Amino acid sequence: MLITEMHVTPIAISDPPLLNAAGLHAPYALRTIVELVSDDHIYGLGEMPGGTEMVSLLESIRDLVLGSDPFQLNALSLAITEHLAQSAQPDQTDVAREKRAARAFSAVEIACLDLMGKATGRPVVDLLGGRVRERVPFSAYLFYKHPGAGGALGFGSDRHAQGWAAARQAAALDPDGLVAQAQAMCAAFGFQSIKLKGGVFEPAVEVETIHALRRAFGPEMPLRIDPNAVWRLDTAIRWGKELEGVLEYYEDPVRGQEDMAALRAAVSIPLATNMCTTSFAELPGSLRLGSEDIILSDHHMWGGLRASVELGRICRTFGRGLSMHSNSHLGISLAAMTHLAAAVPNLTYAVDTHYPWQSEEVLVGGRLRIEDGSLPVPTGPGLGIELDRAALAALHANYLACGLTKRDDEVEMQKVEPGWKFQPTRW
């Protein structure tokens, strides 16, 4: 079984004006769809972050992928790593080099696993050791946001779906707005954990939002806040002490392993990260410093599904919990996340997903349905999904038309707040 075709298709999907520490989401989020076709006419799918840089990265490894056997993942990973090392900028750090190679390989690995699953008649989860759970729980992902949301909703016509359609359109710029957003989102999808994207307003406002969510949902609903590392250490300690006993975990309030470790020593809340420890190369520092309790894995960043399973073993071995990070994404990523999360015994936290914020899909049958806050683990061969080529073509046309080439939340924010600047440490 050899790979004979590799199709890299950049797409743009409608995205609401969500606020975060880096600024504002553009009207379109960029993704990249990877399709590998084998000599026996099977196709495998992958989805990655988007933009021209990702497309260039994948084009740069095309010659290594074509002609490969999708089962030979180890060899392909080594070849990609070596090839990218040769073409790396001389000043690129080892960590940056690992991350670039991991990202390039991730895109291909997912599609290869889909091919392998289809070739063997097995769901991808079975190529990762099999499922340890039948459904994968996801977390509600709340955002402060400006009014409006592009895209046609595909969530159905029932009362809760309509409620979510309205909430997705609505502004949410204060605690009450976030509670309303959470209620609509949880009603529509049944989420049983809530994450608030912070780093947008004064910490007092965001902490008050957490308190408001707790009042609205009660103490049994796990709550998380993610200020994306724009809080100072003293700020994070101060508000962390107030949130002890309230948060399930405290995600990246401060920047870097050193400050995370100092914060961790000062407050009694589990610290989670998808910023200070995001590669295998950063794990020795994480252990040396004790920078977090929970790693938010991301198969797009860590080198694919098998590498993420290996990360799971590392977390189990060295006393780290495991959760999962998300970016704006469609169903190929969601399916891959679901297979992965089903295979990792110690992935015991509900997984982040932006999926409710998206409205489009590239899958036959349309959007995957999150119910009771979770997705069933697909049982069909491979990822268990099929590509809707008309939808893909439309979203690729969106990409060409929208003019965006990379995510830049700062520029987008400047369109509504002229002169706004991203500040790595803000409060």
Add this chain to the structure above:
Amino acid sequence: MLITEMHVTPIAISDPPLLNAAGLHAPYALRTIVELVSDDHIYGLGEMPGGTEMVSLLESIRDLVLGSDPFQLNALSLAITEHLAQSAQPDQTDVAREKRAARAFSAVEIACLDLMGKATGRPVVDLLGGRVRERVPFSAYLFYKHPGAGGALGFGSDRHAQGWAAARQAAALDPDGLVAQAQAMCAAFGFQSIKLKGGVFEPAVEVETIHALRRAFGPEMPLRIDPNAVWRLDTAIRWGKELEGVLEYYEDPVRGQEDMAALRAAVSIPLATNMCTTSFAELPGSLRLGSEDIILSDHHMWGGLRASVELGRICRTFGRGLSMHSNSHLGISLAAMTHLAAAVPNLTYAVDTHYPWQSEEVLVGGRLRIEDGSLPVPTGPGLGIELDRAALAALHANYLACGLTKRDDEVEMQKVEPGWKFQPTRW
């Protein structure tokens, strides 16, 4: 695909009177052959250490294995771990508990991977991410030994095979004897690395053996010595300093992570272990103390082939090299070791094997042929081997007839040296 039959067959294989720190090998080494049969009439093979305790351990998990889908390895591992935890002695440590569960699961996992490979038409290595090398190099494994060796040799009739047959029979009780053994073994199998099992004679004799091997084979031949932790720290430092620049690695000269770490700080030779760090539970201590440079993995002990791949990632991440440990074994273990070693990029050392010391086999086609010191990675489905049921029956009859129920090298040594006692620290 469900497992409908589980056959656990203890066997006894001829073993020469090899000396080691624990005493003397008995005339028979005990192994356990595991066969799982699926409802579509495929069988999968595993081979484990032997004796009544292993048989009991495997019988205790039989009900969990029967009816399982061999692809659901994660679930089976969890079920076995939980089951054994419930039946554990109250004073069993967490490390001991993990090791027991890992050992029980290993036996089943290998056979499941063989089933999975046969069911999908893929070699086991492809279920581990595929091969990164076409052949797996093994190391010559030298022993001080008494004269004699049971079993009929199956190595062929050429000059080198005859030479090895004679050397395998001969006594080897001094440096010259070991050089002759090494020459015969390397001529017959083409090994390009040499390991000396030490801990038998005064360190001066064993170090002189290393020097004699170096004189005989030249400085390009990698040499290792393994005193099985019976040297004191000061002894190991003294002789380690003399062996700097001579040894490829220095395996377990002292006992425990603390002493290994102290030795590592004192001598400039890579330290290897299959004694002080032999489970995931012991890795945090290994990193905290810095107890070794190289871990000798063993899929029979670490929880199977997939766990060993994960150990490989841990070694890559935290700066440990990776080699592989062996016990007296037959071709099922050898095939599994070969698939595993082929899939782990950083397994860059020649793998230990006792295989040349064995003379029997349970495989159709007889013994696997190590040539140029290496084995080709099997390309057939599963492990790529078939069970010779007549040979299995004969070796099971051996087991019943020989009366051995566990390995006890001390008792065996006392038969030739009355009153001999194992000393955990001897020199």
